[in-house]
Amino acid sequence: MRSKAKQAREAEQAPARVKALTGSMAAPTAKKTSRNSVYLFAIALFLTSGGLFAFLVWNASLPVALLGGVAVGLVASSTVRIAPQWERVVVLRLGKFNRIDGPGLYVVVPIVESVAARVDQRIITTPFSAEEAVTADLVPLGIDAVLFWMVWDPKDACVEVEDYSSAVWWAAQTALRDAVGRINLAEVATRREQLDNEVKEILEEKTRAWGITVVSVEIRDIAVPSELQDALSKEAQAERERNSRLLLAEVEKDISEMFVEAAAVYERNDKALQLRTMNLIYESVKEKGGLVIAPSAFGEAFNNIDGFLK
Structure with a gap:
């Protein structure tokens, strides 16, 4: 078992490890979905409401107009908000869960209500790895995989777990280690699809209570220790040679x-043997074309041919 100090170090290094792993996988770069419309709406609402208030009280007092305009703008922009199509907002009222808002326009009562989380409900891709995962025959392997998952219940994802993204990453790594520990080294490569499904089932049991569903798990790479690669190659070569010899023996x-x-059949019927002899002679003549020198025993097949034809 690993020590608590080592587990603590791994927990601290988890974000950097995920970042390094993501960079090493060289995923195709694509432009992320923009949230500029949300920010532009908040800025426009702030300027409009604040400017309108300042205009109405401008003649009374300049400082009051400016300060009041800023205050009104902040209140308005924090009260009326919008959420993109793929986003759901968890709203708390006086610290208790109240509702799920979005997509589109929604209202949050200042001071009384607060936005606890904004949950992306699209499919999320998370690369993870199991370094030195030990198989059933005690062989350490390095395995890289990709997890596809999504949040189907924003309430549970916000209330039941502190950081659902990190929780999913740790659960995926643990599930992969557990699945690899049940099979031998030779079965890891041949049962990759079955291993994917097994990890997916383990993850679904853990994440179902968090409002998260696992779409699929795909193993990208399996790194075998260099000192074992030559032995595995020789073993595979010996196995193929054994199979070829067995096949040759069965054919013979x-x-x-x-x-x-x-x-x-020839022993029971002399005419069958004569027919076979004549057929061999015919094939020899056909292949070589012309006179063929054959043993005198072949001529016996033509003896008593009249009686044979009768």
């Missing part, structure tokens, strides 16, 4: 059995 056995059956 089948051919010998056919020869035995043919000999029994």
